[in-house]
Amino acid sequence: MLELNNISKLFNPGTPDEKIALMNASLKLKPADFVTVIGSNGAGKSTLMNVISGVMKPDIGEVKIEGKLIQQAQEHVRSRWIGRVFQDPMAGTAPRMTIEENLTMAFKRGKKRGLAWGATAAKRKLFREQLSRLGIGLENRMSAKVGLLSGGERQALSLLMATFTQPQILLLDEHTAALDPARAELITRLTEEIVREMKLTTLMVTHNMEQAIRLGNRLIMMDKGRIILDIPEERKANLTVSQLLGEFERISGHQLSDDRVVLG
Numbered sequence: 001m002l003e004l005n006n007i008s009k010l011f012n013p014g015t016p017d018e019k020i021a022l023m024n025a026s027l028k029l030k031p032a033d034f035v036t037v038i039g040s041n042g043a044g045k046s047t048l049m050n051v052i053s054g055v056m057k058p059d060i061g062e063v064k065i066e067g068k069l070i071q072q073a074q075e076h077v078r079s080r081w082i083g084r085v086f087q088d089p090m091a092g093t094a095p096r097m098t099i100e101e102n103l104t105m106a107f108k109r110g111k112k113r114g115l116a117w118g119a120t121a122a123k124r125k126l127f128r129e130q131l132s133r134l135g136i137g138l139e140n141r142m143s144a145k146v147g148l149l150s151g152g153e154r155q156a157l158s159l160l161m162a163t164f165t166q167p168q169i170l171l172l173d174e175h176t177a178a179l180d181p182a183r184a185e186l187i188t189r190l191t192e193e194i195v196r197e198m199k200l201t202t203l204m205v206t207h208n209m210e211q212a213i214r215l216g217n218r219l220i221m222m223d224k225g226r227i228i229l230d231i232p233e234e235r236k237a238n239l240t241v242s243q244l245l246g247e248f249e250r251i252s253g254h255q256l257s258d259d260r261v262v263l264g
């Protein structure tokens with residue numbers, strides 16, 4: 001499904017400010033893989049997401065979706081195949097537009113099959129159905145401006161918009177980190193449901209170690225631009241947070257230094 005081959009990305013190469021963001025990173029995701037990603041500060045997690053979504057071009061290496069090289073495709077073109085939810089609830093939606101207008105944008109981006117663009121009543125019915133899945137009453141507020149929603153509501157809408165057209169890849173970039181615990185729990189539950197129901201191939205960066213173990217079927221660890229460990233489902237199922245941190249230390253030779261780490 002998604003294939004990264006020997007991706008490297010340096011910032012400010014050849015200067016005293018040189019930073020290795022990715023170094024020879026390779027990763028293959030099978031359809032419906034749900035992979036959680038943890039790592040130290042500056043390990044390259046966001047850069048990995050940026051290289052996949054087309055925000056950044058790698059210096060070297062290949063990005064493939066379903067066997068096709070996509071590194072020449074611009075970010076807006078890739079957004080047909082790739083859905084992304086950011087940490088900032090303000091990032092994925094347009095605040096001055098209504099919920100319905102925001103959903104229309106997401107709908108247009110992917111052009112959901114089988115529904116004519118002009119069929120307004122059918123479109124509205126679909127939006128209402130999708131919103132009611134979130135279970136937070138947004139289906140009754142379709143003409144409300146998105147800027148008026150709470151952070152949690154907005155992030156739920158961002159998640160819905162990112163997955164609306166069943167993207168081939170879903171990127172979740174610390175998407176619960178800026179929310180209070182109750183809202184983070186809601187978004188986590190919705191994520192699990194949507195990913196499972198739609199069988200989405202998903203990559204989720206998190207600072208929450210318990211979440212990294214509990215969610216998904218694979219866990220990868222990053223350090224200094226490299227993927228240092230790839231833990232399959234069987235091993236992940238019985239892992240504890242202290243074993244996970246011990247494993248990180250054993251392989252990287254140092255403790256996980258993450259100023260936003262949540263142990264669980």
Ligand SMILES: Nc1ncnc2c1ncn2[C@@H]1O[C@H](COP(=O)(O)OP(=O)(O)OP(=O)(O)O)[C@@H](O)[C@H]1O
Pocket residue numbers: 011012019020021039040041042043044045046047048
């Ligand atoms: N635009 C940029 N210009 C210069 N250096 C950058 C840029 N973006 C990232 N870096 C550097 O690349 C390295 C990887 O950064 P990245 O943001 O991918 O790490 P991360 O794992 O997401 O970190 P964190 O968990 O702290 O957010 C870091 O050393 C960072 O300082």
